[in-house]
Amino acid sequence: MDKVMRLASEKDVVVFSKSSCCLCYAITILFQELGVTSTVHEIDQDPEGREMEKTLVRLGCNAPVPAIFVGGRLVGSTNEVMSLHLSGGLIPMLKPYQTWC
Amino acid sequence: MDFPSTQFVPSRMMGTYEPIHQIGMWGENFKSIGNPSISASVIVEVDNKLENESETASHEMPVPSCKHDQEASKPFDKIQRRLAQNREAARKSRLRKKAYVQQLESSRLKLIQLEKELEQAREQQGLYIGGGLEAGHLGFSGVVNPGIAAFEMEYKHWMQVQNRQLGELRTALNAQISDIELRIVVENGMSHYFELFRMKSTVAKADVFYVMSGTWKTSAERFFSWIGGFRPSELLKVLVAQLDPLTDQQIFEVCNLKQSCQQAEDALSQGMEKLQETVSATLAAGQLGQGTYFPQVAMAMEKLEALVCFVNQADHLRQETLQQMSHILTTRQAARGLLALGEYIQRLQDLSTLWATHPREPA
Numbered sequence: 019m020d021k022v023m024r025l026a027s028e029k030d031v032v033v034f035s036k037s038s039c040c041l042c043y044a045i046t047i048l049f050q051e052l053g054v055t056s057t058v059h060e061i062d063q064d065p066e067g068r069e070m071e072k073t074l075v076r077l078g079c080n081a082p083v084p085a086i087f088v089g090g091r092l093v094g095s096t097n098e099v100m101s102l103h104l105s106g107g108l109i110p111m112l113k114p115y116q117t118w119c
Numbered sequence: 120m121d122f123p124s125t126q127f128v129p130s131r132m133m134g135t136y137e138p139i140h141q142i143g144m145w146g147e148n149f150k151s152i153g154n155p156s157i158s159a160s161v162i163v164e165v166d167n168k169l170e171n172e173s174e175t176a177s178h179e180m181p182v183p184s185c186k187h188d189q190e191a192s193k194p195f196d197k198i199q200r201r202l203a204q205n206r207e208a209a210r211k212s213r214l215r216k217k218a219y220v221q222q223l224e225s226s227r228l229k230l231i232q233l234e235k236e237l238e239q240a241r242e243q244q245g246l247y248i249g250g251g252l253e254a255g256h257l258g259f260s261g262v263v264n265p266g267i268a269a270f271e272m273e274y275k276h277w278m279q280v281q282n283r284q285l286g287e288l289r290t291a292l293n294a295q296i297s298d299i300e301l302r303i304v305v306e307n308g309m310s311h312y313f314e315l316f317r318m319k320s321t322v323a324k325a326d327v328f329y330v331m332s333g334t335w336k337t338s339a340e341r342f343f344s345w346i347g348g349f350r351p352s353e354l355l356k357v358l359v360a361q362l363d364p365l366t367d368q369q370i371f372e373v374c375n376l377k378q379s380c381q382q383a384e385d386a387l388s389q390g391m392e393k394l395q396e397t398v399s400a401t402l403a404a405g406q407l408g409q410g411t412y413f414p415q416v417a418m419a420m421e422k423l424e425a426l427v428c429f430v431n432q433a434d435h436l437r438q439e440t441l442q443q444m445s446h447i448l449t450t451r452q453a454a455r456g457l458l459a460l461g462e463y464i465q466r467l468q469d470l471s472t473l474w475a476t477h478p479r480e481p482a
Contacts (some may be wrong), residue, residue, distance in 0.1 A: 038397060038422060038425075038426050039425070040390045040391070040393040040394040040397060040429075041390055041425060041428050041429065041432065043389070043392075043393045044386045044387050044389060044390025044393075045159055045386065047385070047386040047389045047390065048382060048383065048385075048386035051382050051385065051386065052382070065269075074136060081428075093212050096428075096432055096435075097432075100383055100432065100435060100436060100439060101435075101439050103379045103382070103383055104376060104377070104379050104380065104383065104436070104439045104440060104443050105439075106372075106376075108379075119151055
């Protein structure tokens with residue numbers, strides 16, 4: 019539980035992923051499109067990966083990746099992010115963290 | 120002699136029947152010689168000899184070599200006998216021809232029956248034989264995937280309900296019913312689409328390639344296919360043109376929705392490209408040409424599982440787009456939108472039929 023929450027609060031937009039996960043990649047592309055640089059943690063490359071996976075599932079991410087945290091708070095998985103975006107709620111949420119180069 | 124009506128009696132077999140007639144005569148001939156005790160064994164020998172002879176001379180009646188009866192008779196009898204034999208030969212020939220024709224006709228009937236059964240099986244179980252891409256879901260053992268069979272039956276029913284609902288929408292819009300009643304019709308229409316997405320999710324688990332190829336849809340619909348269905352942003356373009364007049368607020372919200380759709384679609388498309396690269400790289404790992412490659416194929420299988428997620432995400436996007444539109448639009452606009460969408464798809468389906476049946480210039 020700790021490592022996940024610690025990592026999630028370290029950076030603005032955190033995506034927990036796995037190295038082969040293409041859906042996770044799609045989410046990072048979307049964030050890029052919206053002017054946000056997301057920090058990606060590949061839990062299959064992490065020694066504590068299994069614990070982290072259990073934590074994410076416990077928090078409600080069925081997949082368990084991608085798991086997206088914005089401002090330290092869990093937004094959800096791909097479904098939640100997409101729904102939020104289409105309803106117009108994602109951009110306001112990301113606004114403080116947008117970095118347009 | 121009685122030929123079974125649907126049996127083709129080959130001339131060789133014919134030979135075995137003829138001797139019965141012959142043996143009768145022969146038996147009498149031998150009896151007249153006065154040696155009944157050896158007649159049985161001779162008859163057997165004669166039988167075999169006749170069988171061999173009939174192979175080479177199928178149309179001719181084997182003329183009994185024992186001619187002393189005929190030599191003893193008048194030439195008139197000889198001619199009569201020969202004429203009788205000719206008549207017999209002709210009769211047998213006609214019977215053989217009749218049997219052959221009957222056999223041909225029954226084969227033709229059987230062929231028509233088989234074709235009909237095949238057509239019915241196609242309708243019921245969704246066998247698409249012959250199409251290069253589609254032949255795949257017959258599976259290794261030639262058994263149709265039950266998930267696909269179930270889906271195709273459900274989809275047929277889904278289309279029927281869809282057409283009925285479109286009729287209801289048309290009637291409701293013309294009848295000036297209350298907003299509350301119209302809302303119910305709209306909600307039914309929306310739920311019906313959500314039902315389709317549920318069905319697709321189920322069959323995607325059974326065979327994701329089936330969903331990706333859009334096999335259950337018409338060819339023109341497939342032309343527009345993006346990850347197993349329509350691009351939400353494309354549908355929005357079609358719809359918005361039909362929904363005039365929209366308020367400024369609505370135009371603003373629809374524009375945002377269209378942009379969000381496009382961004383989400385781009386993200387998923389790029390994810391799909393990454394998936395293709397990953398599968399390709401996994402499959403091509405190691406030396407190509409060695410002949411042993413099961414590990415690569417097994418690993419690629421694992422990677423390919425992600426395709427189900429993408430298909431589900433694409434349908435989720437379609438569902439969310441519909442939901443958002445129903446929030447932005449008034450009930451009446453939503454009803455017109457559903458009707459427009461439904462008819463647009465019908466036009467695509469008609470286009471497919473027309474295209475398939477219109478005459479083309481020979482190559």
